[in-house]
Amino acid sequence: MPKQKVDEQLIIIESLKLFRKQSYYHTSMADIAAACGLQKGSLYHYFPSKEDLMKKVIRTVHEYFKSKVFAFAYDKSLTPNDRLEKLFDAAEEIFLNEETGSLMGNVGVESALMVPEFAELVRHFFTDFFHAIKTIYLDKYPEDIADELAERSVAEIEGSLMFSRVFNDHSYLKNTIKRVLNRLEKSNVTKRVEMEKIN
Amino acid sequence: MPKQKVDEQLIIIESLKLFRKQSYYHTSMADIAAACGLQKGSLYHYFPSKEDLMKKVIRTVHEYFKSKVFAFAYDKSLTPNDRLEKLFDAAEEIFLNEETGSLMGNVGVESALMVPEFAELVRHFFTDFFHAIKTIYLDKYPEDIADELAERSVAEIEGSLMFSRVFNDHSYLKNTIKRVLNRLEKSNVTKRVEMEKIN
Amino acid sequence: MPKQKVDEQLIIIESLKLFRKQSYYHTSMADIAAACGLQKGSLYHYFPSKEDLMKKVIRTVHEYFKSKVFAFAYDKSLTPNDRLEKLFDAAEEIFLNEETGSLMGNVGVESALMVPEFAELVRHFFTDFFHAIKTIYLDKYPEDIADELAERSVAEIEGSLMFSRVFNDHSYLKNTIKRVLNRLEKSNVTKRVEMEKIN
Amino acid sequence: MPKQKVDEQLIIIESLKLFRKQSYYHTSMADIAAACGLQKGSLYHYFPSKEDLMKKVIRTVHEYFKSKVFAFAYDKSLTPNDRLEKLFDAAEEIFLNEETGSLMGNVGVESALMVPEFAELVRHFFTDFFHAIKTIYLDKYPEDIADELAERSVAEIEGSLMFSRVFNDHSYLKNTIKRVLNRLEKSNVTKRVEMEKIN
DNA sequence: AATGAATGAGAATTCATTCAT
């Protein structure tokens, strides 16, 4: 059985799916191996440990968000509205997709509790998420408001994502994203920034 | 070790602390027993299994929130503003308290992934949380808006609570609570419900 | 199956036998458990790890030698000759006994290579061994000669013990012990310490 | 890494170094391969198994001692004293050399415990060692005394070699070798063989 | 010759749970 059965990327993808569905600690290396059509020992060819595998998974998700989601925030060829819309459309698709799904919100936090190295990576992800959203808001709002709005948007999204999982109902996340988008659009019309300030 | 007499309640409290700090799956029955000054076998005199213990812990937290937090929402002797303020003050204190802390947001979700019975209990909790907040908003808003505002507030709070844990910084949750409270107060002044509608 | 099947001492004895026969690294916890009539998980009731078990085994052997072998060196009621003779008789019996046998010479050194904590314990043992022999020689020789004779005797004994194992022939050790004893006795007769000096 | 071309000899040398430093069982085929700049699969082009490799290592060391150490014992152009001195000088250099060092004393015994074929090879080595030393003593002593002196010298050397490793102090071996050499020299002067007899 | 993917057996260790005392 020498023929290459898998590659690193496949293992990462399969791990991601399992971690999302079952949580990090309920996914054994044997589960992952089985999902890849391997014996458990074979995983250690690709990753020196389960922790190391998880770190690569987190980093992969992070990179994926950077290029497929956060990137829209920095695309100056788009209007701020379009940037936010495209960003959230992309995020929604990933979050609600069985395959890719949200790792950071649930599994990330769960495991970050116990493994400081995971926590660090999860923090990086959220910091980048904040930054992307804030960059869009900065087109219309001063620094402090952009900051607050970004923090708030990301918090709302992560909270509603959790509800979508717990209640097994996508509409929590979908409604939240709609709401956040409206918030930006409306500000175009009213021009009444002050009113928005603390809202 | 102050010789506290062991009873079901003590075990539940100690379990809660440990589950919060270490997550459900990283807390062994031996850990819990040690925290209670018992040997692990003795726990089985009080609870038939770890899952059963966890269920009792979740229910206890739920009951606690009902009587100490959600109750304010139904106290007609208070103004809506006061109701929300007292409710969130109480929630904040619990959430940011090392001892009691947030169980549902992290541990609940982690374990709910694998144990359907846990998920059911966590859903009950959030349903009650929603309901309490919505009840307050109903004093000022029509059904659909109250509903949305409640959903949004709880999502924001849970999201920011997650950030507070991941970044180890209480200010995420504190700021969010301040913001949610302001939102209600401001609506008193402006009376411009429409503006708030989708915001 | 609640009844006590074993105790710490039994596990230590069985481990010692197996370590001696198979070496530390070829003796699995499952082997030890089986020798004790236990499941392997049960060993962890008594010892937190295999390394810890090994340390207790080394210490037990050391204590045993202290009380059953080295003690003769300090028994002032005996003549030096008798002290050495009784000491070596006791040592020989232990070394050549299947059950107790020599741990330090072979297993100790093997494992000491990899585990510094084992090396430390093995050094303590040999230091005590030296000291006991030297104490006897001090009755007849000045410090420096006693020192050298002790070092040499212990080295000779350990070396011949290795041969006895490798060649599966007790006579190597037995002859060495006889020779070392003769050395002391002869010195009684000749009184020619100088001659012995470098011999 | 200086691109040394890999051949059987290189693998044997690198294995020897690792077996000495880490013991046979703590040296993996991957370790050896890495030391040779190979992948572990490649080792199997040179040696059918790890055991087979070890056997070749033991034989190589044995051959090396035969030609570089034991050979002096049979060099009739030298005086007995010179023969012994040169022999021990060569042995000391090898024993205390990080690269080559003692294999038989520790690793040999460790593995001989489990693999009878190793034990056989180690016995051959020691038999040759005995024989070389005895041959020198035969120049001055009758058969029985030469035999005993040889056995004793080798035992002393192996024992002190063990101490040198355990205590990480070369002087144990060095002093022993000095002592053994003195023993022969002195006998030249005194001519009092009887005195030496049992000493 | 060399690779490196894959295997499969086995290692140490953890842990919820049971139960005789």
Place this chain on the structure above:
DNA sequence: AATGAATGAATTCTCATTCAT
């Protein structure tokens, strides 16, 4: 009520070995 010995299944990880390329 409490203990603590015992279990047995599961988990992560190691490693000598094989073999198609």
